[in-house]
Amino acid sequence: xxxxxxxxxxxxxxxxxxxxxxxxxxxxxxxxxxxxxxxxxxxxxxxxxxxxxxxxxxxxxxxxxxxxxxxxxxxxxxxxxxxxxxxxxxxxxxxxxxxxxxxxxxxxxxxxxxxxxxxxxxxxxxxxxxxxxxxxxxxxxxxxxxxxxxxxxxxxxxxxxxxxxxxxxxxxxxxxxxxxxxxxxxxxxxxxxxxxxxxxxxxxxxxxxxxxxxxxxxxxxxxxxxxxxxxxxxxxxxxxxxxxxxxxxxxxxxxxxxxxxxxxxxxxxxxxxxxxxxxxxxxxxxxxxxxxxxxxxxxxxxxxxxxxxxxxxxxxxxxxxxxxxxxxxxxxxxxxxxxxxxxxxxxxxxxxxxxxxxxxxxxxxxxxxxxxxxxxxxxxxxxxxxxxxxxxxxxxxxxxxxxxxxxxxxxxxxxxxxxxxxxxxxxxxxxxxxxxxxxxxxxxxxxxxxxxxxxxxxxxxxxxxxxxxxxxxxxxxxxxxxxxxxxxxxxxxxxxxxxxxxxxxxxxxxxxxxxxxxxxxxxxxxxxxxxxxxxxxxxxxxxxxxxxxxxxxxxxxxxxxxxxxxxxxxxxxxxxxxxxxxxxxxxxxxxxxxxxxxxxxxxxxxxxxxxxxxxxxxxxxxxxxxxxxxxxxxxxxxxxxxxxxxxxxxxxxxxxxxxxxxxxxxxxxxxxxxxxxxxxxxxxxxxxxxxxxxxxxxxxxxxxxxxxxxxxxxxxxxxxxxxxxxxxxxxxxxxxxxxxxxxxx
Ligand code: PEP
Ligand code: MG
Numbered sequence: 001x002x003x004x005x006x007x008x009x010x011x012x013x014x015x016x017x018x019x020x021x022x023x024x025x026x027x028x029x030x031x032x033x034x035x036x037x038x039x040x041x042x043x044x045x046x047x048x049x050x051x052x053x054x055x056x057x058x059x060x061x062x063x064x065x066x067x068x069x070x071x072x073x074x075x076x077x078x079x080x081x082x083x084x085x086x087x088x089x090x091x092x093x094x095x096x097x098x099x100x101x102x103x104x105x106x107x108x109x110x111x112x113x114x115x116x117x118x119x120x121x122x123x124x125x126x127x128x129x130x131x132x133x134x135x136x137x138x139x140x141x142x143x144x145x146x147x148x149x150x151x152x153x154x155x156x157x158x159x160x161x162x163x164x165x166x167x168x169x170x171x172x173x174x175x176x177x178x179x180x181x182x183x184x185x186x187x188x189x190x191x192x193x194x195x196x197x198x199x200x201x202x203x204x205x206x207x208x209x210x211x212x213x214x215x216x217x218x219x220x221x222x223x224x225x226x227x228x229x230x231x232x233x234x235x236x237x238x239x240x241x242x243x244x245x246x247x248x249x250x251x252x253x254x255x256x257x258x259x260x261x262x263x264x265x266x267x268x269x270x271x272x273x274x275x276x277x278x279x280x281x282x283x284x285x286x287x288x289x290x291x292x293x294x295x296x297x298x299x300x301x302x303x304x305x306x307x308x309x310x311x312x313x314x315x316x317x318x319x320x321x322x323x324x325x326x327x328x329x330x331x332x333x334x335x336x337x338x339x340x341x342x343x344x345x346x347x348x349x350x351x352x353x354x355x356x357x358x359x360x361x362x363x364x365x366x367x368x369x370x371x372x373x374x375x376x377x378x379x380x381x382x383x384x385x386x387x388x389x390x391x392x393x394x395x396x397x398x399x400x401x402x403x404x405x406x407x408x409x410x411x412x413x414x415x416x417x418x419x420x421x422x423x424x425x426x427x428x429x430x431x432x433x434x435x436x437x438x439x440x441x442x443x444x445x446x447x448x449x450x451x452x453x454x455x456x457x458x459x460x461x462x463x464x465x466x467x468x469x470x471x472x473x474x475x476x477x478x479x480x481x482x483x484x485x486x487x488x489x490x491x492x493x494x495x496x497x498x499x500x501x502x503x504x505x506x507x508x509x510x511x512x513x514x515x516x517x518x519x520x521x522x523x524x525x526x527x528x529x530x531x532x533x534x535x536x537x538x539x540x541x542x543x544x545x546x547x548x549x550x551x552x553x554x555x556x557x558x559x560x561x562x563x564x565x566x567x568x569x570x571x572x573x574x575x576x577x578x579x580x581x582x583x584x585x586x587x588x589x590x591x592x593x594x595x596x597x598x599x600x601x602x603x604x605x606x607x608x609x610x611x612x613x614x615x616x617x618x619x620x621x622x623x624x625x626x627x628x629x630x631x632x633x634x635x636x637x638x639x640x641x642x643x644x645x646x647x648x649x650x651x652x653x654x655x656x657x658x659x660x661x662x663x664x665x666x667x668x669x670x671x672x673x674x675x676x677x678x679x680x681x682x683x684x685x686x687x688x689x690x691x692x693x694x695x696x697x698x699x700x701x702x703x704x705x706x707x708x709x710x711x712x713x714x715x716x717x718x719x720x721x722x723x724x725x726x727x728x729x730x731x732x733x734x735x736x737x738x739x740x741x742x743x744x745x
Contacts, residue, residue, distance in 0.1 A: 019131025038193030151265030223257030349413030485724020486702035492519030502549025565600025653703030
């Protein structure tokens with residue numbers, strides 16, 4: 001065959017003919033992973049279509065003429081190219097190869113000896129997925145940008161789907177990304193795979209996704225995997241060490257399942273039979289096979305993996321694998337007290353508070369600041385109140401559920417999958433949540449974290465004490481602080497559920513502007529006239545993947561060192577402009593205490609470009625623009641930054657320490673090496689403070705170390721002008737600043 005290859009014939013080297021996704025599938029088969037059977041319609045088929053209809057030049061001209069910054073023009077060019085491709089006759093030679101491969105795939109399924117006798121009704125359901133050649137490349141990942149079609153059956157539908165996949169090579173966002181990344185001559189392959197009719201499905205993490213511990217975590221449910229992610233039920237949770245020994249086996253309640261209807265191929269929800277609701281999903285044999293596959297994937301890709309599996313009639317299929325990313329550090333919690341409930345710790349932290357059971361969305365009004373939200377499972381409409389509560393406990397859901405994902409994003413302690421938290425706990429009961437271990441204790445159990453206290457007796461400090469903020473919900477601290485030293489906007493975006501890049505791509509920048517105004521305004525008003533330093537977007541590409549539109553975020557090997565902060569903002573100036581416009585509008589309304597802070601800068605020209613963009617949108621003269629000092633490059637160019645006109649410089653010690661010591665913030669294994677007190681880091685802090693003082697630029701700190709009294713005392717001695725700490729550290733930081741200032745006199 002000229003245009004069709006079996007998946008088995010493909011390896012990761014074959015991106016040119018199989019595209020990124022196809023090459024990965026082939027690679028998994030090559031290393032012995034069971035992957036749903038299928039074939040690839042190679043790029044040669046697409047190229048042939050273009051060639052025999054002679055439409056290559058036409059497409060090129062249309063692309064040359066398009067201004068990708070002009071969304072309307074981009075969309076209409078995309079539409080014209082797609083229509084051009086779809087309207088072409090399908091080359092017979094290619095059609096017959098596809099039909100033959102499809103028949104073979106169907107015959108394998110039916111165990112029919114000769115594919116010739118296969119009738120239409122024997123045809124199998126297939127998934128038809130685009131696999132572009134620029135996709136999944138390490139340099140520029142386009143994963144997920146092109147079309148996919150599920151539950152396709154019969155030859156004609158398959159051919160239609162293939163055409164649509166081909167046309168999707170010219171989706172607006174794909175054209176845009178190729179232009180930005182300078183990719184020319186793209187082509188596209190199509191992966192056709194048998195749909196799995198999962199009896200069971202789940203995920204394997206080859207490390208504990210919460211603690212980073214070197215054990216396998218498996219979660220599994222009946223039916224299709226979608227319900228695992230949505231947290232509709234509480235999955236079984238197995239923890240297995242790498243020798244295959246099962247350490248934890250927690251069987252969840254699975255009253256419903258999503259299954260595929262045999263006739264239509266569509267997914268439908270069914271009630272699970274009584275005996276299956278609380279039954280163990282995976283057999284011990286399946287667990288040990290999965291552990292074996294997990295180990296093999298981790299070894300092959302050289303990184304912990306998060307793999308999805310599906311099991312149909314006892315045969316396991318690996319349908320996808322990607323690297324695990326963990327944000328959390330392990331911190332041992334020492335608790336005593338009466339244990340009343342156990343679940344899975346999904347987002348670490350400790351909190352004590354009043355239980356508020358929320359059975360339906362109308363009861364959400366019960367939640368007050370600091371309550372422990374207890375619910376069967378979370379949904380996006382609970383998010384605004386989640387941020388108000390001190391911790392979350394759910395009956396259902398696993399480590400990948402909505403509750404877990406959102407809580408981690410918010411830094412809120414969460415325990416999921418307790419099974420019966422909503423019936424065991426009582427409204428108003430005081431409990432302590434240890435979300436490191438997944439345990440709920442009765443009453444108040446000793447907690448290390450400092451709570452805000454009455455600060456009225458504390459004298460005013462010379463060095464300003466500011467606070468780091470995420471939401472507008474916890475801003476009573478305004479009266480006892482000198483402003484906001486870091487306002488992270490990422491969580492306003494998470495709450496909105498939509499990726500800003502998608503809004504901008506679709507010409508909906510104004511919605512992003514509104515999201516920011518809604519998030520920033522109450523904070524700026526409360527702190528007025530004290531300054532609020534709003535940091536421009538600094539989300540790593542892996543952190544927003546769950547948002548609407550996040551599916552096209554590039555896959556980067558090291559997102560921490562990748563496309564985030566000012567470098568991304570300058571690549572996507574429309575996003576930055578929307579942020580600036582939001583600030584400009586609020587300032588015009590009188591909130592002229594709002595200023596701009598740029599993250600992850602390495603060269604003064606980045607600052608200059610950002611300021612030019614601010615000028616371009618007419619921000620005016622009176623706003624301050626400063627930088628975060630979080631790269632050694634920035635530290636050693638601080639003089640040049642000062643000369644370029646920065647108004648302030650604030651240490652992002654989380655990143656600065658990571659980059660100075662070569663200690664990945666996300667890697668729990670080496671977390672013990674992360675120390676801001678390393679002489680090299682201290683040396684840098686001292687140097688920057690000195691230089692800033694020389695140029696009369698306000699030096700500050702907004703990394704975690706700014707909440708450490710010992711560090712703050714040192715910085716005051718070095719001559720820092722302000723420090724910004726977490727809300728719960730304001731008291732001790734004000735005390736530390738006072739005592740350091742007194743010592744100096
Ligand atoms: C830092 O790096 O110290 C910082 C405050 O930024 P983030 O933690 O958001 O990277
Ligand atoms: Mg940072």
